[in-house]
Amino acid sequence: MPSLTREALEAFAREGDAVGFKAPWCPTVLWWAPSTTEAQRLIVWGIATPGAVWTPAELETLIGLAGAEAQAVVLAKLTVDGAIVETRPR
Numbered sequence: 001m002p003s004l005t006r007e008a009l010e011a012f013a014r015e016g017d018a019v020g021f022k023a024p025w026c027p028t029v030l031w032w033a034p035s036t037t038e039a040q041r042l043i044v045w046g047i048a049t050p051g052a053v054w055t056p057a058e059l060e061t062l063i064g065l066a067g068a069e070a071q072a073v074v075l076a077k078l079t080v081d082g083a084i085v086e087t088r089p090r
Helices: 006-015 036-044 056-060 067-080
Strands: 019-021 030-032
16 A cells, blocks of 8 residues: 555645545455545445545544555455544554
8 A cells, every 4th residue: 555644635635536446455446535525425426335435534544554454444444334533553
């Protein structure tokens, strides 16, 4: 997984469009949404499930995680159709 920075996420939140992408290790399309409003639109319109949509705040929780750790968090969110509120390093 490419490195994320807070600066890049802030720019995405200000200027970005929703982006859907397929990671080879993930069974479904993942979406990055620049705001919670845009995330809700993707869900309401049936484009994505809650677990497949990531806002900048949720993506920020992945900063600093190793690739395998980040993948585990992504798959956990997807599995429970939930929202990531915090991650902690070991």
